[in-house]
Amino acid sequence: MGLSYENGIESEPLFDPNILKALDFSKSKVIFDPPISVIDPGENLKVRPLCSGDYDRGYLKLLSFLTKVGDISRKQFLDRFHAMSSCKGMHYITVIEDTVSGQIIGSATLAVEQKFIHDAGFRGRLEDVVVSDEYRGRQLGKLLVETIRLLAEHVGCYKITLDCRDRMVKFYKQLGFQLEEGNSNFMTVRFQD
Amino acid sequence: MGLSYENGIESEPLFDPNILKALDFSKSKVIFDPPISVIDPGENLKVRPLCSGDYDRGYLKLLSFLTKVGDISRKQFLDRFHAMSSCKGMHYITVIEDTVSGQIIGSATLAVEQKFIHDAGFRGRLEDVVVSDEYRGRQLGKLLVETIRLLAEHVGCYKITLDCRDRMVKFYKQLGFQLEEGNSNFMTVRFQD
Numbered sequence: 001m002g003l004s005y006e007n008g009i010e011s012e013p014l015f016d017p018n019i020l021k022a023l024d025f026s027k028s029k030v031i032f033d034p035p036i037s038v039i040d041p042g043e044n045l046k047v048r049p050l051c052s053g054d055y056d057r058g059y060l061k062l063l064s065f066l067t068k069v070g071d072i073s074r075k076q077f078l079d080r081f082h083a084m085s086s087c088k089g090m091h092y093i094t095v096i097e098d099t100v101s102g103q104i105i106g107s108a109t110l111a112v113e114q115k116f117i118h119d120a121g122f123r124g125r126l127e128d129v130v131v132s133d134e135y136r137g138r139q140l141g142k143l144l145v146e147t148i149r150l151l152a153e154h155v156g157c158y159k160i161t162l163d164c165r166d167r168m169v170k171f172y173k174q175l176g177f178q179l180e181e182g183n184s185n186f187m188t189v190r191f192q193d
Numbered sequence: 194m195g196l197s198y199e200n201g202i203e204s205e206p207l208f209d210p211n212i213l214k215a216l217d218f219s220k221s222k223v224i225f226d227p228p229i230s231v232i233d234p235g236e237n238l239k240v241r242p243l244c245s246g247d248y249d250r251g252y253l254k255l256l257s258f259l260t261k262v263g264d265i266s267r268k269q270f271l272d273r274f275h276a277m278s279s280c281k282g283m284h285y286i287t288v289i290e291d292t293v294s295g296q297i298i299g300s301a302t303l304a305v306e307q308k309f310i311h312d313a314g315f316r317g318r319l320e321d322v323v324v325s326d327e328y329r330g331r332q333l334g335k336l337l338v339e340t341i342r343l344l345a346e347h348v349g350c351y352k353i354t355l356d357c358r359d360r361m362v363k364f365y366k367q368l369g370f371q372l373e374e375g376n377s378n379f380m381t382v383r384f385q386d
Contacts, residue, residue, distance in 0.1 A: 002363040058225060063310050070312035080313045087280040091307065113304045114284065117256050117321060118385070119263035120273045128310060149382060158385040161356065177380035185357045186379040187370035193312070193353040 001023040012086050013049040016093055020047060022179035023150040030146045030175055032139055038147055042138055047147065050093035050107070052081050058103040059095065066130040066193070089122075090149055092116070096131075096140055110151050110160070124152035124160035144176050151170045197360055200285075206242040207278050208285055213240060216343040223368055225332055225337045229342055235294045242341065243286040243300070245274050251296040252288065259323040261386070265321055282309070289324075289333055299324040301337035303344050303353070317353035319347035338368050 025037040038047045050059065055077045063069050084091040089112060096106035109127040114120075126148050131140045152160040162187050164172055169179065231240045243252065248270045254298040256262050277284040282305060289299035301319040307313075319341050324333045345353040356379050357365055362372065 020339050036368055054310055060309065067310050068312075069310050072309065072313050076313050077286070078308070080307060080309060083223050085281055087283065090280065090283075105303045109379050111306050113318070113320070114273060114277055115305075115321075116253065116265065116270070116273060117262050120265050120269050121385075125306075127306070129309075152382075153384050159383045161379050161381045162298050163354065163376075164380050165307050165376045166378065168374070169378055169380070176382050178382070179378060181212075182360070183356075183358045184379055184381075185359065185362055185372060186356045186375055186377055187362070188352055188377075189345075189369050191346050192314075 002111045010025060012052040012081075012085070013053070014081065015051055016088075018095065019092075019151065020049065020147070023147065023154060024180075025146075027151070028120050028146055028150065030142060032142065036139055036143055038143075039048065041096060041140070041143055044101050045105075045140075046095065046097045048095060050081075051097050052078060054095065054104055057097065058105075059107070062104050062107055062130055062132060063120070063128065066128060068092075074106065087153065091177065092148070092155075094126075094147055094151070096144070098135075105135050106140045106144055110155075111149045112155065112157065114165075118158045121158040122156055124148075124155075124157035126160055126162040142175065143170075145172070149176065195277070203217075204345055205245040205274075205278070207244070207274065208242045208282075210242055212344065212347065214286065216340065216347060218339075218343070221339055221343065222246075225335065226354075229332055229336055234289060234333070234336055236310070237289045237291060238298075238333075239292050240336070242291065243288050244370075245271060247288065247297055248291065251298075252300070255297050255300055255323055255325060256321065258325065259321060272331060282348065283313060286321075287337065287344070289328075289337070297327050299333045299337055301385055303307065303342050303348075305345075305348065305350065311351045314351045317341075317347075317348075317350035319353055319355040329343070334364075335368065342369065344377045352354075 020038050023038055036042055041047045055074055060069050081183050092110035095104045108129040111125045111127050113123045202281055205267045213231050217229055229235055234240050239315050253262050285303035291298050303320040304318045306316045
């Protein structure tokens with residue numbers, strides 16, 4: 001099963017699609033009912049890396065359900081896309097496409113930080129998880145989170161963390177994330193709204 | 194005032210030292226008593242970017258006061274250093290050197306994540322803050338944190354966050370970091386100890 005976005009520069013993936021296909025969902029402790037995975041996410045859906053052509057497939061509109069995005073031009077999008085892809089192994093934005101509408105309907109990011117601590121290790125972060133409202137009830141949020149968790153382990157992260165609102169704590173606990181005793185606060189300074 | 198580490202490849206800084214010198218401590222709301230800053234951190238001390246030669250200046254030993262580091266070879270250190278420096282604008286490891294002993298005695302990191310949200314913005318993270326025990330009481334932890342906060346604003350981050358143990362919350366509150374109502378949990382999955 002190949003990605004069908006390989007006819008020209010517009011189709012460049014942010015990272016090697018084979019990494020997603022290599023994830024071993026049989027190792028997952030998360031129960032999907034009915035069973036779904038990266039390879040088989042549901043009818044007319046495809047899980048794949050963000051591609052440079054996704055500017056025209058509603059990717060930024062999807063992100064706007066999450067938070068402020070702003071008016072990003074095609075050039076800005078492609079400049080940022082290429083800045084990300086040139087830093088190998090650091091940005092794994094994984095999306096779900098509806099292959100009928102051709103629109104991006106879900107997304108989650110594994111952001112990797114290079115460290116000197118932990119044997120010059122990698123720390124993973126789960127960021128910017130979003131699924132379009134119309135696709136609720138199809139386990140797609142759960143699928144994206146578990147995909148990113150398996151991906152973080154696959155690429156050698158010593159841990160993955162996420163910043164989390166109170167109302168989402170229960171959801172992420174079910175997916176194996178823990179509030180560690182005495183070490184679960186994140187603090188913020190905002191420079192812009 | 195120039196950095197004195199410019200005699201060969203061993204002296205390569207991780208990022209442009211002028212960025213640190215440009216930080217405007219007059220804008221700081223943090224009170225230092227006696228007054229210190231990046232330019233004048235105290236007698237026989239220098240604040241500067243991590244340099245490739247710091248493998249021989251006790252940098253990894255300093256990090257081991259913070260957490261597990263492991264046995265990192267010179268090659269591993271340099272490979273990671275160059276991987277970081279090749280991703281422009283993402284890794285700002287800032288250190289304090291004791292210019293008499295030639296040892297690194299403090300360090301803090303601004304890790305920058307590239308986003309599409311927030312006008313294709315940058316999110317900053319304060320990571321791995323450590324000061325050698327012998328240098329306690331000289332406001333150096335406070336200086337490093339305020340340096341990284343000003344640096345994050347200077348390089349255009351829309352916010353900076355940090356993950357924080359309960360016992361450090363008070364310290365970071367004094368430095369302007371906030372636990373935001375309903376949005377201050379971080380959750381973890383560990384793959385290795």
